[in-house]
Amino acid sequence: MPYFDSASSAPLHPVARQALVAALDEGWADPARLYREGRRARLLLDAAREAAAEVVGCRPDELVFTPSGTRAVHTGMAGTLAGRRRVGGHLVVSAVEHSSVLHAAQTHEAEGGSVTEVPVERTGAVAVDSFAAALRPDTALACLQSANHEVGTEQPVAGAAEVCRAAGVPLLVDAAQSLPWGPVPEGWSLLAASAHKWGGPAGVGLLAVRKGVRFAPQGAVDERESGRSAGFENIPAIVAAAASLRAVRAEAEEEGRRLRVLVDRIRRRVARLVPDVEVVGDAERRLPHLVTFSCLYVDGEVLLHELDRAGFSVSSGSSCTSSTLTPSHVLSAMGVLSEGNVRVSLPPGTTAADVNRFLDVLPAAVAGVRERLGVPSAGAADTVPVSDALVVDALGMRCPQPVIELAKTIGGVPVGGTVTVLSDDEVARLDIPAWCAMRGQEYLGESPAAGGVAYRVRRLV
Amino acid sequence: MPYFDSASSAPLHPVARQALVAALDEGWADPARLYREGRRARLLLDAAREAAAEVVGCRPDELVFTPSGTRAVHTGMAGTLAGRRRVGGHLVVSAVEHSSVLHAAQTHEAEGGSVTEVPVERTGAVAVDSFAAALRPDTALACLQSANHEVGTEQPVAGAAEVCRAAGVPLLVDAAQSLPWGPVPEGWSLLAASAHKWGGPAGVGLLAVRKGVRFAPQGAVDERESGRSAGFENIPAIVAAAASLRAVRAEAEEEGRRLRVLVDRIRRRVARLVPDVEVVGDAERRLPHLVTFSCLYVDGEVLLHELDRAGFSVSSGSSCTSSTLTPSHVLSAMGVLSEGNVRVSLPPGTTAADVNRFLDVLPAAVAGVRERLGVPSAGAADTVPVSDALVVDALGMRCPQPVIELAKTIGGVPVGGTVTVLSDDEVARLDIPAWCAMRGQEYLGESPAAGGVAYRVRRLV
Numbered sequence: 001m002p003y004f005d006s007a008s009s010a011p012l013h014p015v016a017r018q019a020l021v022a023a024l025d026e027g028w029a030d031p032a033r034l035y036r037e038g039r040r041a042r043l044l045l046d047a048a049r050e051a052a053a054e055v056v057g058c059r060p061d062e063l064v065f066t067p068s069g070t071r072a073v074h075t076g077m078a079g080t081l082a083g084r085r086r087v088g089g090h091l092v093v094s095a096v097e098h099s100s101v102l103h104a105a106q107t108h109e110a111e112g113g114s115v116t117e118v119p120v121e122r123t124g125a126v127a128v129d130s131f132a133a134a135l136r137p138d139t140a141l142a143c144l145q146s147a148n149h150e151v152g153t154e155q156p157v158a159g160a161a162e163v164c165r166a167a168g169v170p171l172l173v174d175a176a177q178s179l180p181w182g183p184v185p186e187g188w189s190l191l192a193a194s195a196h197k198w199g200g201p202a203g204v205g206l207l208a209v210r211k212g213v214r215f216a217p218q219g220a221v222d223e224r225e226s227g228r229s230a231g232f233e234n235i236p237a238i239v240a241a242a243a244s245l246r247a248v249r250a251e252a253e254e255e256g257r258r259l260r261v262l263v264d265r266i267r268r269r270v271a272r273l274v275p276d277v278e279v280v281g282d283a284e285r286r287l288p289h290l291v292t293f294s295c296l297y298v299d300g301e302v303l304l305h306e307l308d309r310a311g312f313s314v315s316s317g318s319s320c321t322s323s324t325l326t327p328s329h330v331l332s333a334m335g336v337l338s339e340g341n342v343r344v345s346l347p348p349g350t351t352a353a354d355v356n357r358f359l360d361v362l363p364a365a366v367a368g369v370r371e372r373l374g375v376p377s378a379g380a381a382d383t384v385p386v387s388d389a390l391v392v393d394a395l396g397m398r399c400p401q402p403v404i405e406l407a408k409t410i411g412g413v414p415v416g417g418t419v420t421v422l423s424d425d426e427v428a429r430l431d432i433p434a435w436c437a438m439r440g441q442e443y444l445g446e447s448p449a450a451g452g453v454a455y456r457v458r459r460l461v
Numbered sequence: 462m463p464y465f466d467s468a469s470s471a472p473l474h475p476v477a478r479q480a481l482v483a484a485l486d487e488g489w490a491d492p493a494r495l496y497r498e499g500r501r502a503r504l505l506l507d508a509a510r511e512a513a514a515e516v517v518g519c520r521p522d523e524l525v526f527t528p529s530g531t532r533a534v535h536t537g538m539a540g541t542l543a544g545r546r547r548v549g550g551h552l553v554v555s556a557v558e559h560s561s562v563l564h565a566a567q568t569h570e571a572e573g574g575s576v577t578e579v580p581v582e583r584t585g586a587v588a589v590d591s592f593a594a595a596l597r598p599d600t601a602l603a604c605l606q607s608a609n610h611e612v613g614t615e616q617p618v619a620g621a622a623e624v625c626r627a628a629g630v631p632l633l634v635d636a637a638q639s640l641p642w643g644p645v646p647e648g649w650s651l652l653a654a655s656a657h658k659w660g661g662p663a664g665v666g667l668l669a670v671r672k673g674v675r676f677a678p679q680g681a682v683d684e685r686e687s688g689r690s691a692g693f694e695n696i697p698a699i700v701a702a703a704a705s706l707r708a709v710r711a712e713a714e715e716e717g718r719r720l721r722v723l724v725d726r727i728r729r730r731v732a733r734l735v736p737d738v739e740v741v742g743d744a745e746r747r748l749p750h751l752v753t754f755s756c757l758y759v760d761g762e763v764l765l766h767e768l769d770r771a772g773f774s775v776s777s778g779s780s781c782t783s784s785t786l787t788p789s790h791v792l793s794a795m796g797v798l799s800e801g802n803v804r805v806s807l808p809p810g811t812t813a814a815d816v817n818r819f820l821d822v823l824p825a826a827v828a829g830v831r832e833r834l835g836v837p838s839a840g841a842a843d844t845v846p847v848s849d850a851l852v853v854d855a856l857g858m859r860c861p862q863p864v865i866e867l868a869k870t871i872g873g874v875p876v877g878g879t880v881t882v883l884s885d886d887e888v889a890r891l892d893i894p895a896w897c898a899m900r901g902q903e904y905l906g907e908s909p910a911a912g913g914v915a916y917r918v919r920r921l922v
Contacts (some may be wrong), residue, residue: 003498008491009693017485026480029665034765035774037464065529068692074681100691191507196693202489203528203664203695219680220565227804230561232470232531234664237698304495313496325470430615444850 001355006197007149007177007290007345013199016244019202020236032223043100048235048242055245057183058208065206065238068196069176072205075217075228076172076190081108083214084170087111089113094126094145094155095333098174098430101143102329113140117333123282123441124151125336125341133165142171146178146185146356150317150330150343151281152290154178170213177287180248181256189213198248199348204241208242221378225336232435248348255348256288259289262355263291266344273363277439278334288347292317294331295366297404297440298340306365307342312358317341319399319427326426329398335364337434338427339356339400340366372402376408383411392421395451399427405437406457410441413459418444424452432457463815464774466753467658468610468806474660477705481662481697488696493594493684502696509696509703514707515651517874518644519669524698526667530655531561531635533666536678536689537633537651538565541602542574544675545631549599550574552898555587555616556794557608559635562604562624563790569916574601584689584743585612585795589620595797596628603632605648610803610868611778611791612742613751622648631674638748641709642717650674650913655704659709660809664695665702690872709809711915716809717749723816724752727805734824739899753778755792757899758836758865759801767826773819778802780860787887788860798895799860799888801827834861844872853882856912860888867918872900874920879905885913891920 005012026045029037046060053060066072081091082110093105095117116134118126126144135142135275142164143183147154151393157173170189178184180198184191190213195204207228207286209215215228267279276296300318307314316329318341327338344358392409394402402423409419421432429446432455436443444456464472488505490498506520514521527533542552554566556578566576577595579587583860587605598601603625608615618634625632631650639645641659645652651674656665668689670676675687683691707850737757756764761779768775778789779802788799805819851871855863863884869881882893890907893916897904905917 001497003490003496004520005491005494005496006496008494012485012489020485021482024473024662028470028473028657029464029774030466032778033466033469033774034762035464035466036462037774039468052570067532067695070683070692071528074691078680098680099683102682103691107681140591195694196489201485201695201697203698204692205692219539220561220568222560222564230564231531231666232655232663234528234662234698236662237695238665284921302496306527308496313490313494313498315494376600 001311002350002358004346004350004358005313005315005349007343008315009196009345011200012201013244013247013417015247016200016240020240021122021242023219023236027239031233031235034348040216040258044239045233045235051242051246052206053097053208054177055249056206056208058191058210060232061206061226062210063206064228065204066229067203067205067231067234069192069205070100070231072194072207073098073174074104076192076207077101077104077108077143078210078218079215079228080170080172080190080213081113082218083216083402084140087140088136090136090139092131092134092139092142092169094120094131094143095126096120096148097145098149099174099217101174122334122336124148124153124280124330125155125282125285126160128156128163132162133164135163135169139167139169142169142341143174144171145174147287148330149177150328151292151334152287152404153282154287155286157163157205158185158187161185180245181252181288185341195237195244198245198365200241200244201237203237218225251348259346259350261287262346262352263289264348266291266355266359269359270362273359273385274366276438278337278434280331281332290343292343294337295340295342296435297373297400297407298366298369299373299400300339300341301322302369303340303342303365306369307361310361310365312361317343327430335430335434337431337438339403339431373404375404385414385417386412388413388417390419392419394421394423394425394428396424398425399431401430402428406432406435410457410459414460416461419457419459421455421457422449422452423455428455429453434459463811463819464761464771465805465807465811465819466774467808468804469776470657471660471808473662474708475706476708477661477701480704481701481872484644484697484700485746488700492694492696499709504910505700506696512703512707513667514669516775517640517667517669517712519671522687524667524669524691525673526694527690528666528692528695530653530666530692533653533655533668534559534561535565537653537668537670538562538569538602538604539675539679540670540689540841541631541651541674542569543679544697545601549597551597551600552576553592553595553600553603554606555579555581555592557581557585557791558604558606558636559610559611562606562635581794583795583797585609585614585741585791586616586743586746587621588747589617589624592621595617596624596630600630601627603630604635606635609791610638611740611789611915612753612795613748614743615746615748619646619648620811622646641706642713642749656706658699658852659703659706661702662698664698667894702736703831710811720807720809720811721749722749723807723813725809727752727816727820730820732822734820735827737899737903739798741792741795742878751804753802755798756801756803757798757896758834758861758868759827759830760834760861761800761802764801764803764826767830771822771826773822778804788891793891796891796895798892798899800864801890834865836865839922846875846878848871848877849874852881853880854886855882855886856890857885859886860892863889864892867893867896871918871920876920876922878920880918880920881915882916882918883910884916889916890914
C-alpha cells in the first residue's frame, strides 16, 4: 500500500529502528550522572551530537536536540528575538513558512513585536530582492525555509543569507524538508530540522545556533542541552535520529535522482491525464520527491478519501481537509488554485510501479468526484446567454461549489457580459481568480456584499 | 550490576519496550491525517490517552502528553499563572520541589511575579498550616509535589488541596515520583508526571488540567494536544508510556511492599554500620523504594566513585557532585547534613541479595574515603586544649574539609570554649550547624568575615 506523504512524516528508516532498539538498552539513564549507566548515556548523546553536527555543518557545541522540529523553530525564534531585543522588535518571515514559524511570528506580534511577511512568486519562491527590502534597521531576525513543505519549491537561501549578512540580521533556516536531501547553503545563523521528516523517530528536533548569535532562551530552562532545551534527554531517539540522518544522506544523491524522475513523470502525466488541473510549484528548483497539483471542481477531502480507498495516502492543502475552513496559506500566498489539492511526497524506496498505479487511479478518481458534484461539461458555449449580467447566490456553499456555480452560469451571459458570485466562503477569494486564469476569463475584483463578498467576472471566451 | 538510582531514571520496563517496538510500525504517521496510516496513529494516541487518564484519575480530554515531565511542569505552571493573571501574580511552592518547579518559579519572578517558598520540617514535609498561611488573595497558583524526589518523604497533598480549595487557588501536584506507586490524593487541579521515572521511555511527560482551571498556554503553540503541547506527537513513546504505567501500577502494591522492607533494612543497618551518619527523610510516610543518608566527613563525589567501582549506581545531593557547588536545595531546606550524601532508589525487581551486598560494601567505602581525607578519630577529648578561642582558616577549602578542620580543632578548646571557622564554601552554612547537632556541640551563629563567613561553635562535650 503506497504511502505518498513522507513530507508529513516519513516511515521509520531501518537504520533508525535498529539504532533506537539498541539504544533502549544503553541510553535510558541520566547522562548527567557519574555512574556507569550515566556515562554510557552521555557517550551516546555526545556521539549523536557529533554525527548530527557533521551532517548539518556546524560545531557540536552549536547544536542542541529539542523534542520536535516545531519546538526547535519556536525555541530558535523566541531565543533570538529576545537576545536581540535591543536591536528592535521586527521579524521577517516568508509568507510560505511552515506553520511553526508563523505561529511563533503570531506570538511575537501578540507580545508587541512587528512582523513582515515577504510575498512569494507564483512558483512559491521568494525573490531575494523582496526579502532584502523587508529588512530594516530594527529587524531582530529573518526566517526562510530551505524548501517549501507543500509545493517543494526551493528558496534562495544563499541569496537571502547574503542580504541578511549585509544587513547584520541573523537568518533562521527551517531546513525540515531539505536536510535529508543535502546540505543547506552556507550563511545561515540558525538552523532547525525534524527527525521524523527524514525517517528518524518522532520526538527529536534539532536546533543549531552559530556562535556569535545573541541568544536568550525564553521560558523556564534547566541545565540540559546547554540551557536551550529543558527536560530529560530522549537519548535512544536522539541516537536513532543521528544514525538515520547519516544514512539517508549517504543515500540521498542516488535516491534523489531516482525520485526526481518519478516526480517529473507525475508532473507531466497529471497535466495530460486530468482535465482542468494546475500543477504548482517550481518544476526545476524543487525537492526531488514532492509534487503538488490542484483539480478544478473537486472537493479535496472527497478526493483524498477516494485515493485512500484505492490504497494511496496523500495530503492536501484544500480548505475542506483542514479544520479551519481556510485553504493552505502556501497556496494562497502563491495565488494558485486550492480546490482539489493533492500533495504527493514519495518516501525513499517508492517504485516506478507504485507511481504508475497512482497515475492509473487518479484520473478516474477525479472524474468520479466531479460527477458526483454535478460539474458542468466543459462547453459553456453550448448554453444560451440569457442576460448581460447574472448574479450567482453561493452564500452558504463551501469549496468547490461556488466555482462550480460560476462555471455553470458563465454561459448564461454573452462574451463581454459579467457574472457576480456572492460567497461567504473564504476560499472563493483564491479560487475564483484562479478559475478565471485557468479558463481565460477576466477577474474584475471583489466588493463587500450583504452576507459575504461579491466576486465579479467578465466572460471573454 | 545493581542500579540503585531509579528516582533519576528507571530502566525501561519490559512492557514499555514491547509496546514501543510494536508502535514503531503502527504509530509513525501524522495522527492529524485522514488516510489509514494517520487514522491508525490517531487510534493509538487516543487509546494511550484513555489508559493514562484512567491511571491518573481524570478525563481523557483533561490530559495531554508533553515531551518530558519538566515540560509538563513548565507548561502547567506558565499556563495557569497566565490564565489567572487577573487574580494576581503570586505563586506558592514548597521549598523542596523538583528543580523544574523552582526554575519555572524563578522565571515567574524574573517576569515580575512574586513567589513564596513554604519551608519544610526536618523530615522534608511541609506542614499544611504553613502551606495555608502562604496563600493570599492574589495567589494564582500553588505547587506541591506528591513525594520528594531526593528523600522520599510524602507531602500532605490532601490537606494542601483542601486549603487551596477553600482559598480558591488551583493546586499543581508534581507526581513524578509517586505516580507509579499509587493514586495521587484527590483535590488537585493540575498534575504532572514523567514516563521515564516509571520505566516508560524518555520523551513523554503528562499534564492533566482539570476542567474549569483557567489556563492560557504560553509561547507559540499549534493545534496538537489541545493547543497545550506543540509539535508532532511522539506516538510510539506515548503508547509505551501508557502501557508501562498501567503495568507498573498493577505491580505496585506487591512490589512496593517488598521494596519497603528492603529500604527499612537499609535505614536500620546504615545507621548501625556507618559511624557519624544521618539517615534523612520521614521513616514512615515515604516512597517505598527510596532512602537517603549523609555521612559526616565524606566527600560525596569520591564516595559515589567508590560505590560505582564496587558496582553500585547511586546519586547524591552533596555539593561536590553538582556543577553549582551548592548542596541540594532539598537537604538545605530540611536543615540536614549534606556532605557525604547518598540517595538509594531501588528499581522494581531489586533483590534482597543486591541490598545486602550494598550494605556489605558501604561501611568500608565510607571508611576509606574518611581515611584518605585525614578525618580525626572520634575522641576530640584526647587533644589537649591550648586556648579558650581558636580560629580555623578554612578559606578556599571545599566540603567536607571545613567540617573536618572544625572536628580536628574542637579538642583544642576546653568545654565552654569556642571555635570560629572561616569559610567561603556555601555548604558550611548547612553542614557546620548539622555537625553541631550530630556531635552535641552548640552552634552560635554566623557573621560576615573578610573573604567569607565566620561560623562560631561552642564546645559542650
